[in-house]
Amino acid sequence: MPSASGKAARMTSHVGRLYSLAGALLAFFLLWAVIAAHPWATASASDPRLAALAQRERQLRANAALVQKVVDHRSAAYRVALTRRQSAIAAAKARASAASAASISQASSPSVRVVTLPPLVITKTS
Amino acid sequence: MQRFEFKAMGTNVELLLDVPTSRWSGSAFASVRAEFARLEAILSRFRPDSELSELNRAGRLDGASPDLLRITELALEARARTGGRFDPTVHNALVAAGYDRTFDEVGADGVVVATRPPARCLGFVSVEPEASEIVLGPGVKLDFGGIGKGYAADRACELLEPFGPCLVSAGGDLAARGGLWPVGVETHLGTITLELTSGAMATSGSDRRRWSTSTGEAHHLIDPRTGVPAETDLLRVTAVGRTAAHAEVLAKSLCLAGAERAVLEADELGIPAVLTLADGTSVLAGGLA
Numbered sequence: 085m086p087s088a089s090g091k092a093a094r095m096t097s098h099v100g101r102l103y104s105l106a107g108a109l110l111a112f113f114l115l116w117a118v119i120a121a122h123p124w125a126t127a128s129a130s131d132p133r134l135a136a137l138a139q140r141e142r143q144l145r146a147n148a149a150l151v152q153k154v155v156d157h158r159s160a161a162y163r164v165a166l167t168r169r170q171s172a173i174a175a176a177k178a179r180a181s182a183a184s185a186a187s188i189s190q191a192s193s194p195s196v197r198v199v200t201l202p203p204l205v206i207t208k209t210s
Numbered sequence: 211m212q213r214f215e216f217k218a219m220g221t222n223v224e225l226l227l228d229v230p231t232s233r234w235s236g237s238a239f240a241s242v243r244a245e246f247a248r249l250e251a252i253l254s255r256f257r258p259d260s261e262l263s264e265l266n267r268a269g270r271l272d273g274a275s276p277d278l279l280r281i282t283e284l285a286l287e288a289r290a291r292t293g294g295r296f297d298p299t300v301h302n303a304l305v306a307a308g309y310d311r312t313f314d315e316v317g318a319d320g321v322v323v324a325t326r327p328p329a330r331c332l333g334f335v336s337v338e339p340e341a342s343e344i345v346l347g348p349g350v351k352l353d354f355g356g357i358g359k360g361y362a363a364d365r366a367c368e369l370l371e372p373f374g375p376c377l378v379s380a381g382g383d384l385a386a387r388g389g390l391w392p393v394g395v396e397t398h399l400g401t402i403t404l405e406l407t408s409g410a411m412a413t414s415g416s417d418r419r420r421w422s423t424s425t426g427e428a429h430h431l432i433d434p435r436t437g438v439p440a441e442t443d444l445l446r447v448t449a450v451g452r453t454a455a456h457a458e459v460l461a462k463s464l465c466l467a468g469a470e471r472a473v474l475e476a477d478e479l480g481i482p483a484v485l486t487l488a489d490g491t492s493v494l495a496g497g498l499a
Contacts, residue, residue, distance in 0.1 A: 118272070196404050197405050198494070204211075208382045209414060
């Protein structure tokens with residue numbers, strides 16, 4: 085059986101105190117880390133901000149799809165109008181060219197006579 | 211008077227505009243030059259990328275340009291009107307005679323061109339303007355050498371006309387609009403001057419565009435009825451017509467008719483013409499005196 089003086093000596097040991105202090109500090113930080121990690125919060129628990137973000141994303145996706153649909157529709161309408169316009173321009177050009185070509189064969193009757201003037205140009209075998 | 215010259219369609223083109231110099235005339239001449247270049251790109255048989263070459267290669271052309279359609283129509287009308295003396299299907303005959311490249315190459319001094327057996331002319335050609343379609347018979351190919359220049363001269367005149375009285379001469383084919391234009395016609399006895407007020411004039415004959423072949427001399431005036439260079443007592447004929455394309459057809463047709471018949475036809479049909487015979491004499495016909 086240890087004596088009372090021996091027990092007191094162990095309890096006032098500096099080394100023992102240091103170990104006790106280090107253990108207490110370690111236990112304190114471990115507890116802090118555990119509390120900071122919120123282990124009691126479940127993964128399925130819904131954060132209202134995340135839910136709002138998700139809803140906002142869905143709304144934006146829906147809006148984007150709607151805008152894309154409108155753009156596609158307008159683009160298709162524009163392409164149809166462009167094709168019509170290009171056809172109209174081509175037809176107008178063809179008409180103008182054909183009218184010009186036709187007018188060549190409808191020129192007025194020639195008028196010519198022999199004169200004694202010096203010629204401005206000479207006609208030769210083509 | 212303003213004069214502008216350039217080379218196109220294998221010949222010299224002269225533009226005369228009877229107005230004072232202005233900044234507009236320069237652009238007018240430039241537009242005419244561009245028009246000649248455009249038509250040459252369509253009508254040349256020597257350019258492999260021309261519309262005519264494409265038609266000749268394929269024997270059929272869908273979506274033909276209005277110019278090619280119109281000139282083909284004009285040529286076919288002329289063939290019918292002249293009883294085949296004018297024919298756009300002389301391409302193979304020209305090639306057979308040795309005119310198978312530009313005349314600058316064919317006509318080089320001292321070059322003897324190999325000839326081939328005569329080719330048939332008066333081939334099948336169908337034009338559908340509504341469908342923009344031209345169809346050729348098997349082996350048929352078109353050449354618009356003379357009438358093409360006349361057509362271009364007419365188009366050029368149309369472009370210049372708004373600027374004032376004008377005359378366009380493309381080789382022998384010339385067209386005038388407004389004004390009085392003294393035009394010289396060469397004969398053995400000198401130059402006869404014809405004053406052209408409106409209309410056109412063209413000269414056709416065998417005195418130019420001649421070349422040497424292994425079988426003798428040849429020229430570009432093909433008789434479609436024989437498929438070989440024409441033998442006629444006329445050296446050249448200058449005819450006056452409504453348009454240069456029309457005048458070109460008249461000149462060629464009269465030249466192939468022979469002197470006696472050509473004078474009769476010119477008088478009967480009222481075609482003012484100067485006929486130069488191979489023997490050196492010249493005859494005025496069709497009301498010219």
